[in-house]
Amino acid sequence: xxxxxxxxxSDVCSHxxxxxxxxxxxxxxxxxxxxxxxxxxxxxxxxxxxxxxxxDTAFLYYSEDARISVFEPVIRAEKEIDExxxxxxxxxxxxxxxxxxxxxxxxxxxxxxxxxxxxxxxxVAPGELPLNNSxxxxxxxxxxxWTIPLDxxxxxxxxxxxxxxxxxxxxxxxxxxxxxxxxxxxxxxxGLGVSAETWDxxxxxxxxxxxxxxxxxxxxxxxxxxDTKSNFDVMFGLIQVIxxxxxxxxxxxxxxxxxxxxxxxxxxxxxGTDGLPLSGADLVNAGGPDAFPxxxxxxxxxxxxxxxxxRTAHHLTEDVINVSYRYFTDDWxxxxxxxxxxxxxxxxxxxxxxxxxxxxxxxxxxxxxNSLTATQASNVEFASADYRLRELVTTTIGLKxxxxxxxxxxxxxRAELMNQTYTITxxxxxxxxxxxxxxxxxxxxxxxxxxxx
Amino acid sequence: xxxxxxxxxxxxxxxxxxxxxxxxxxxxxLLARPSMALVPDENENFLDEHIYFSKxxxxxxxxxxxxxxxxx
Numbered sequence: 383x384x385x386x387x388x389x390x391x392s393d394v395c396s397h398x399x400x401x402x403x404x405x406x407x408x409x410x411x412x413x414x415x416x417x418x419x420x421x422x423x424x425x426x427x428x429x430x431x432x433x434x435x436x437x438d439t440a441f442l443y444y445s446e447d448a449r450i451s452v453f454e455p456v457i458r459a460e461k462e463i464d465e466x467x468x469x470x471x472x473x474x475x476x477x478x479x480x481x482x483x484x485x486x487x488x489x490x491x492x493x494x495x496x497x498x499x500x501x502x503x504x505x506v507a508p509g510e511l512p513l514n515n516s517x518x519x520x521x522x523x524x525x526x527x528w529t530i531p532l533d534x535x536x537x538x539x540x541x542x543x544x545x546x547x548x549x550x551x552x553x554x555x556x557x558x559x560x561x562x563x564x565x566x567x568x569x570x571x572x573g574l575g576v577s578a579e580t581w582d583x584x585x586x587x588x589x590x591x592x593x594x595x596x597x598x599x600x601x602x603x604x605x606x607x608x609d610t611k612s613n614f615d616v617m618f619g620l621i622q623v624i625x626x627x628x629x630x631x632x633x634x635x636x637x638x639x640x641x642x643x644x645x646x647x648x649x650x651x652x653x654g655t656d657g658l659p660l661s662g663a664d665l666v667n668a669g670g671p672d673a674f675p676x677x678x679x680x681x682x683x684x685x686x687x688x689x690x691x692x693r694t695a696h697h698l699t700e701d702v703i704n705v706s707y708r709y710f711t712d713d714w715x716x717x718x719x720x721x722x723x724x725x726x727x728x729x730x731x732x733x734x735x736x737x738x739x740x741x742x743x744x745x746x747x748x749x750x751x752n753s754l755t756a757t758q759a760s761n762v763e764f765a766s767a768d769y770r771l772r773e774l775v776t777t778t779i780g781l782k783x784x785x786x787x788x789x790x791x792x793x794x795x796r797a798e799l800m801n802q803t804y805t806i807t808x809x810x811x812x813x814x815x816x817x818x819x820x821x822x823x824x825x826x827x828x829x830x831x832x833x834x835x
Numbered sequence: 836x837x838x839x840x841x842x843x844x845x846x847x848x849x850x851x852x853x854x855x856x857x858x859x860x861x862x863x864x865l866l867a868r869p870s871m872a873l874v875p876d877e878n879e880n881f882l883d884e885h886i887y888f889s890k891x892x893x894x895x896x897x898x899x900x901x902x903x904x905x906x907x
Contacts, residue, residue: 635895708896
């Protein structure tokens with residue numbers, strides 16, 4: 383959740399004088415009030431008047447090259463219901479279709495893989511990276527926030543959220559406390575959040591590290607039912623006005639997750655000494671009758687994450703630079719750096735262009751593995767071939783255009799290109815001209831319309 | 836090397852805070868502009884967090900709460 387106010391924003395006009403006699407307002411206070419009146423008269427974008435809903439809508443189209451496509455509309459509505467007291471609601475719908483890699487390595491031979499439901503199989507041509515093409519899901523998420531002013535300098539925001547999809551449900555609550563300094567140039571924040579999530583995988587939860595079974599055989603696939611996990615977040619923040627044109631934010635966050643953190647659908651290829659998937663008697667000996675050369679992944683049942691986040695907005699003569707950096711580290715061995723840079727270039731007449739560059743790099747998880755031998759598979763404690771746990775780099779470049787329409791609304795459109803590259807190598811696969819980790823390319827298009835109602 | 840850079844940037848930033856100018860309410864005209872909000876477009880920020888949560892192993896940093904997703 384985001385802070386409602388920052389010291390440099392709407393608090394600019396909330397300065398009050400504590401003199402008992404209104405006729406004895408200080409010069410400072412009178413200047414402040416006069417300036418606020420001027421600012422509001424000439425504000426570049428309208429703000430919600432009392433009783434009005436501030437409505438922000440967006441439609442996202444995300445499409446990977448020959449893989450997943452996502453359609454995601456969002457509507458957010460916010461209203462001041464009393465002085466300094468706000469309610470905010472957000473409704474999100476997600477529709478995903480397409481194909482995605484579930485962890486199997488490519489092979490010079492054709493592969494047969496059991497579908498997530500466990501009832502059927504699909505074939506992968508020789509040399510191709512296996513992709514599960516039955517990936518399809520819809521998700522609905524709803525959240526609400528209630529901001530309550532405690533006094534002139536303090537406020538608390540209580541939030542709740544719920545989301546549901548075919549095989550996954552989440553419910554959470556949060557509380558954020560914010561306190562301004564007396565000159566309102568600094569804000570201290572503390573946030574707490576807890577959530578509970580439930581996996582109810584299609585066809586039941588696959589037993590971790592168990593071999594994938596051919597559904598057309600007579601051996602049953604080891605399965606469980608649903609499973610749960612919980613998350614706890616705490617965050618300490620500081621927002622500081624640096625000078626008349628610069629504001630800065632720092633956050634330190636700590637999160638823990640516990641429970642079933644495995645991805646119930648992902649698996650790992652089992653290879654022989656030649657580095658290629660097992661077959662024949664070797665596979666029967668390793669996995670038993672009806673086994674395919676894959677085992678389902680297993681992750682640790684706890685994860686602790688720490689983040690440091692810094693963001694600055696700086697106003698040039700007309701344009702605005704917004705830059706942020708995040709350092710992330712966890713006890714799964716993942717360390718990452720994220721740099722995000724936006725430059726808002728004012729075209730005049732309420733039009734603007736905003737180029738954007740995002741650069742992300744992460745190290746690989748301790749238990750990430752391209753593939754396992756049968757011996758490793760029978761001894762390993764944790765293992766995953768999920769491409770998102772690899773050492774990787776994501777680069778996004780984009781451009782956004784925004785235009786004010788009339789006094790009270792704004793239209794925006796952004797187009798971005800995302801590229802993800804992986805630094806892993808697999809000499810055995812490369813010797814067979816097989817590519818384990820081709821780049822992932824995606825297009826991101828977002829339309830936005832913001833108005834008051 | 837990256838840790839050294841990180842620590843240096845934190846120390847520099849914290850030192851920078853002590854050098855902050857006291858900005859009076861009537862001097863906050865630029866800071867009050869919507870374009871100067873730390874998060875100028877909440878929906879864009881939310882959608883980005885959702886995209887990168889599902890494609891990378893890191894998440895969070897900007898706040899607590901928000902909806903869960905089975906995508907990662």
